[in-house]
Amino acid sequence: VATxxxxxLDAFWSGLLAGAxxxxxxxxxxxxxxxxxxxxxxxxxxxVAVPIRSRAAGLLxxxxxxxxxxxxxxxxxxxxxxxxxxxxxGVEELDHALADDPGARRALAGLYDSPAHALATxxxxxxxxxxxxxxxxxGATALGLGADLLREDAVDxxxxxxxxxxxxxxxxxxxxxxxxxxxxxxxxxxxRTGLLLGEGAGLVLLARERDARGPRLGRLLGHGSxxxxxxxxxxxxxxxxxxxxxxxALDAGDxxxxxIDFVSAHGTGTxxxxxIETAVLKRVLGARASTVPVNSIKGALGHTMGAAATLxxxxxxxxxxDGWIPPTVxxxxxxxxCDLDYVPGAPRATRPRCMLSTSLGFxxxxxxxxxxxxx
Amino acid sequence: VRRTGARLEAVGVLTGWGNDVAALPDDARxxxxxxxxxxxxxxxxxxxxxxxxxxxxxxxxTAVHAMLEDAGLGREAIRGAGTALVFVTAAGYGAxxxxxxxxxxxxxxxxxxxxxxxPGEAAIEFGVTGPYVILIGGPAATVDALxxxxxxVANGQCDRALVLAVETFRECATLWRRARWTLxxxxxxxxxxxxxxxxxxxxxxxxxxxxxxxxxxxxxxxGRTLACAPLVALALARRAGRGSAVVSGxxxxxxxxxxxxxxxxxxxx
Numbered sequence: 277v278a279t280x281x282x283x284x285l286d287a288f289w290s291g292l293l294a295g296a297x298x299x300x301x302x303x304x305x306x307x308x309x310x311x312x313x314x315x316x317x318x319x320x321x322x323x324v325a326v327p328i329r330s331r332a333a334g335l336l337x338x339x340x341x342x343x344x345x346x347x348x349x350x351x352x353x354x355x356x357x358x359x360x361x362x363x364x365x366g367v368e369e370l371d372h373a374l375a376d377d378p379g380a381r382r383a384l385a386g387l388y389d390s391p392a393h394a395l396a397t398x399x400x401x402x403x404x405x406x407x408x409x410x411x412x413x414x415g416a417t418a419l420g421l422g423a424d425l426l427r428e429d430a431v432d433x434x435x436x437x438x439x440x441x442x443x444x445x446x447x448x449x450x451x452x453x454x455x456x457x458x459x460x461x462x463x464x465x466x467x468r469t470g471l472l473l474g475e476g477a478g479l480v481l482l483a484r485e486r487d488a489r490g491p492r493l494g495r496l497l498g499h500g501s502x503x504x505x506x507x508x509x510x511x512x513x514x515x516x517x518x519x520x521x522x523x524x525a526l527d528a529g530d531x532x533x534x535x536i537d538f539v540s541a542h543g544t545g546t547x548x549x550x551x552i553e554t555a556v557l558k559r560v561l562g563a564r565a566s567t568v569p570v571n572s573i574k575g576a577l578g579h580t581m582g583a584a585a586t587l588x589x590x591x592x593x594x595x596x597x598d599g600w601i602p603p604t605v606x607x608x609x610x611x612x613x614c615d616l617d618y619v620p621g622a623p624r625a626t627r628p629r630c631m632l633s634t635s636l637g638f639x640x641x642x643x644x645x646x647x648x649x650x651x
Numbered sequence: 652v653r654r655t656g657a658r659l660e661a662v663g664v665l666t667g668w669g670n671d672v673a674a675l676p677d678d679a680r681x682x683x684x685x686x687x688x689x690x691x692x693x694x695x696x697x698x699x700x701x702x703x704x705x706x707x708x709x710x711x712x713t714a715v716h717a718m719l720e721d722a723g724l725g726r727e728a729i730r731g732a733g734t735a736l737v738f739v740t741a742a743g744y745g746a747x748x749x750x751x752x753x754x755x756x757x758x759x760x761x762x763x764x765x766x767x768x769x770p771g772e773a774a775i776e777f778g779v780t781g782p783y784v785i786l787i788g789g790p791a792a793t794v795d796a797l798x799x800x801x802x803x804v805a806n807g808q809c810d811r812a813l814v815l816a817v818e819t820f821r822e823c824a825t826l827w828r829r830a831r832w833t834l835x836x837x838x839x840x841x842x843x844x845x846x847x848x849x850x851x852x853x854x855x856x857x858x859x860x861x862x863x864x865x866x867x868x869x870x871x872x873x874g875r876t877l878a879c880a881p882l883v884a885l886a887l888a889r890r891a892g893r894g895s896a897v898v899s900g901x902x903x904x905x906x907x908x909x910x911x912x913x914x915x916x917x918x919x920x
Contacts, residue, residue, distance in 0.1 A: 354859060363765060365787065370745075371752050373826060380829040387742065388766065388787040393903050404858040404905065406795055407787040411767040417784060424802065430858035445752060449761035503736055503783040505774040509762035517780060520732060524782065524808065639767025640774055641783060 277587060278325075278338035279476040280316035280577055285342060288587075289594050291576065292602035293623045298577050299460065299472055305444045312456040315442050316474020316578030330369050330385055331441040331475075333394035335583075336360065339437065339477035340395055347481045347490060349399065349433055356401040357431035358392060359422040360479075361414025361438035362582035363637065365407070366390040368443040391439065403431045410501070411637025412542075414438050415478065415585030416645050420499030422482045432487060439477035440581035446473060453509075455546060461579075462606040463543035463572035464550045464614040471544040474578025478586035494593040497630070497646040498529025504640030511549060515556035517642040518634060522560050529646035531630060533561055536568060536646075538601055538628035540588040542636050543572020544579055545606065551613045553634065558616070569626065571619040575606030585635040589645055592631040596649020599627035657801035658850030658912035659896070660811070661724075662886045663717025665710065666841040666873055667691050670717065672886045679874035683837035687828060689874060690821045691840040700775070705763050707743045707842075708772040711817045714842035715773055718813070721889075721916070722846055729846075730778035733810035735803045738770035738817075739796040741789040741877040741902070746822035770815060781809045790866070790900025793881040794856070794907035797898070800847040801854035801911065814845040816878040839874035843882035850912045852895070860908035863899045877902075881909075889913050 277284065280298030281291030291298070298316045307313030324341045325334035349356055365388025373382040384390060389407035396405045404425065408418045415438025422436030440446075450456050450473060457470040482496070483489075502524065504517035511518070526533065539561075541553050558565040573591055574580075580587060595601045601624040608620065633645040667689030668674045668682070676682035683689055693706040694713040701709060719726060744766040750756045751764045762768050767785050774780070782803050786792045793816055800812035820827055820838040827838055865884045869876070873883050881898040888896035892915065899908035 357858070362787075367748055367764075370748055370826075373829075374749065374752055378829065380832070383826040383829045384833065386745075386748075386826070388744065389741070389792075389903070404791075404795065404907065405788075405903070406792065408785060409766045409787045410783065410785045411765050414785075421784070421799070424799070425858065428798070428802070428856060428858075430856065445748075445764075449751070449764065452758040452761060501783045502732070503771070503774040503780050505771075505778055505780045508768045508771045508775070517783075520780065528808075637767060638762050638765040639769075639771030639785070641767050641771075641785070 277342060277478045277590060278318065278335050279587060280318055280474055283322050292573055292591060293600055295603055295605050296576055307447060310447060310451040312451055312458060315472050316580065317442055318475055330366055330391060332366055332439060333391040335441055335477040336391055336395040336439045337398050339479045340399055343479045343481060351432040353400050353402040355403055355432040357403040357425050357434040358396045358401050359406040359418045359434055359436045360392045361408040361418035362388060362440055363411050363414060364440050364446055367445050368441060371445060399435060401435065410641040410643060411639055412581050412584055413635035413637040413641040413643035414582040416635045416643035417501055419496055419586060419589060419645060423496050426482060426484050434482040435479055436482050437479035437586040438582040440475060440583055442473055442475035457545060460606050461545040461575045463545045463575055463604050464611065464618045465607045466609040466611040468545045468547060468550060470546050472578040474580040476580040476583040476587060478583050478590050492650050494596060494647055494649040497531055497648050498525045499645050500524025500528055501643045506640060509638055511552050511636050515552040517640060518556045518636060519560060521642040521644040522634060525644035525646045531646050535630040536632045538595060538631045539568055539570040540592050540633040541570050541572050542634050543574055545574060554614045554616055565616060569601050569619050569624055570616045571601060571604045573602060575604060585633060588633050589647060592633055592647050593649050596628050600625060653807050654805050654849045656850040656853040657804040657847050658914055659885055660846040660848040660914045661718050661722030662845040662882055662889055663714050663721050664843045664883055664886045665691060665714055665717060666876060667839045672883060672890055675872040677872060679837055679839065679872055683874065687836045687838060688820045688824050689837050689839040703759055704772055705747050707746060707817050707819045708769050710842035711769050711773045711815055712776050714815060714844040715777055718844035718846050726777055732780045734779045735782040735800060735809040735812035736770055736774055736779050737784045737796045737800045737812060738815045739786040739793045739878045740766060740817055743769060743817040743819055746819055749822055769817060773815060789877045789902030790880040791902040791905050791907045793878045794900040794909050797909050798854065798856040804847055804849055805853060812847045814847060816882055817842040818877045818879055834875055837874040839876050841876040841879035843879045845882050845885055852912045855910040857908045860899055860906050862901055862906050863897050863908060866899045889916055
């Protein structure tokens with residue numbers, strides 16, 4: 277991984293457990309004309325990413341360097357696939373192509389699938405290179421499609437995940453929409469006022485059960501997606517698409533709601549998202565809703581957009597491995613409309629086995645993953 | 652409900668040359684007469700809801716209408732959770748991004764910079780609430796999208812799936828001109844939608860494959876339609892009355908291919 281709270285898996289995980297705050301004043305570009313100038317910015321990229329001109333591609337390579345230091349890609353390169361999700365792709369390169377670089381390379385780098393192809397080259401992966409752009413649900417759908425490629429026997433290994441770089445393009449957009457919190461991100465808290473954006477990348481190595489070598493973090497049991505078909509920018513008021521995605525993921529994973537021990541929520545810290553998500557989880561989990569821990573790591577990282585769902589899935593698997601659920605940083609005061617167990621204050625000592633991760637995004641995108649840890 | 656397979660039920664195509672593949676010239680390069688981009692006009696769709704929608708969003712909605720016409724179906728046939736939507740584009744978000752970067756767009760335009768908003772508008776218009784996948788890339792990504800659609804249908808995760816592709820180039824013509832050595836023109840704006848339904852034969856997907864002759868035919872006749880190209884190929888196969896079609900797509904050095912059964916076109920009155 278590469279995140280504002282840690283540039284490798286160990287630092288990311290210890291940062292989450294410690295309740296680290298990865299949000300700070302943005303330094304890489306000017307925010308002087310914006311209402312909010314804070315976000316989850318990575319101040320210094322790892323050396324491996326520094327020579328890469330595209331920050332988005334650099335984040336992916338930084339995460340890939342961490343991944344390949346832990347797991348080897350032992351397969352015919354033509355049978356190694358890459359599936360990554362992003363909300364913004366190479367849009368910062370498009371900005372440069374328009375403003376200060378008339379070259380052809382920069383123009384092509386502005387395409388949203390360019391960072392994935394840069395990563396495939398870096399990895400030496402010559403199988404399918406797939407870019408998913410289901411907005412902020414991209415990182416979940418990417419893991420699902422990666423698993424589908426394995427099931428289809430189209431590949432033998434898949435590097436899957438998500439990424440996005442913090443840039444003026446997106447800061448200016450969310451600032452204009454008045455979606456950004458002026459102080460801190462407070463998922464599910466009574467005083468929540470909005471989200472803060474972050475940047476990062478998360479990648480996992482997927483293999484079929486029979487081909488898996490070395491230590492495993494867990495299994496992707498099922499994934500589901502659904503369209504809201506209600507609004508291009510706001511979630512469905514009843515959360516019907518999110519509920520459909522969750523139920524589809526449970527069905528695909530042959531799991532029941534009684535199996536879910538922990539939920540990693542989208543939990544952006546906006547008034548609407550957190551209320552809707554809570555209502556959906558209560559409908560899906562039923563009588564168990566108040567007993568299942570639910571967290572959001574966006575108070576620590578900011579909303580890392582295309583990376584968010586993958587980082588949250590990795591967090592789930594680490595929780596299962598180590599028996600600790602990270603707290604929801606920023607959650608302090610309960611809201612009547614958000615009345616679940618949001619893991620306040622400190623990490624929770626419990627070892628979830630089966631976990632649900634939920635994501636939503638612009639365009640009415642909803643996605644859910646059902647994961648199983650290996651104790 | 653697991654099914655045996657999936658098949659192409661219908662396909663609607665709009666290109667800068669006109670509606671349907673019947674409008675394609677024999678030789679796109681000659682027909683372009685040196686024009687780098689063959690544009691599509693902004694469709695005029697009724698409704699207050701579309702007042703902010705971008706041209707590419709409206710093209711997506713219009714392509715779904717064209718598919719329904721080809722299928723002989725009304726819009727109710729695709730409403731609801733039984734229909735999946737798989738959207739694919741290489742560059743359909745470029746115009747909205749350039750406009751936002753140039754500071755020419757208002758606040759409410761920002762969501763339209765996300766590629767997911769184009770299929771989002773189509774989903775709203777037709778009430779499509781099933782599985783939802785959005786891929787970025789050229790023709791190879793469309794083959795991946797067709798595979799996703801076919802497997803969603805075959806696995807019983809939906810009753811039918813739409814594969815929607817939209818490509819626009821006009822607003823980014825200067826950027827595309829820089830890359831003309833990679834993508835020699837003409838770049839032909841296009842929007843296409845395929846309807847995949849249950850069938851007797853499984854779709855055969857190859858994530859790496861050789862290009863098939865139909866892909867060359869599409870390029871010769873339609874020009875560069877990027878993500879729309881495999882759907883144009885399916886439309887040509889369907890109009891030719893073929894019972895199945897192998898379509899391929901090549902993008903950034905990878906060629907993928909898929910074989911799909913093709914339903915016969917309903918008789919026209």
